[in-house]
Structure formats: C-alpha cells, structure tokens
Amino acid sequence: MAKNSAAKSALNRFKMEAANEVGVNLKDGYNGDLTSKQAGSVGGQMVKKMIESYENSMK
Numbered sequence: 001m002a003k004n005s006a007a008k009s010a011l012n013r014f015k016m017e018a019a020n021e022v023g024v025n026l027k028d029g030y031n032g033d034l035t036s037k038q039a040g041s042v043g044g045q046m047v048k049k050m051i052e053s054y055e056n057s058m059k
Helices: 001-020 038-059
Strands: none
Touching: 001 038
C-alpha cells in the first residue's frame, strides 16, 4: 500500500505544479469550486508536460 500512497503523492505534486504554471490556485483536498475552464487548464497542462517528458525520453 505504501507504493500507492507514494504514487498518489507524486501525482498530487505534479497536479499542483501544473496548476501553478497556469495560474490556478489549488488547495489540498476538495477543489470542486473550480470552473470547468480552470480544471481543463490544469488537466491540459498536465497532459502537455507528460507528452514533453515522453518526447524527451525518446531522444
């Protein structure tokens, strides 16, 4: 179970970093008060960073 906890923690840090980069203020826990645009911006930034990471690993 420790692996799962570490993975969740890493994903949460990644999400917070992506949110910070697009100017969305996330808080620990519930973030259901975000607009669809804000949530989409965070998700889009996360996907963009994952694609960049994958492309860099292929070089």
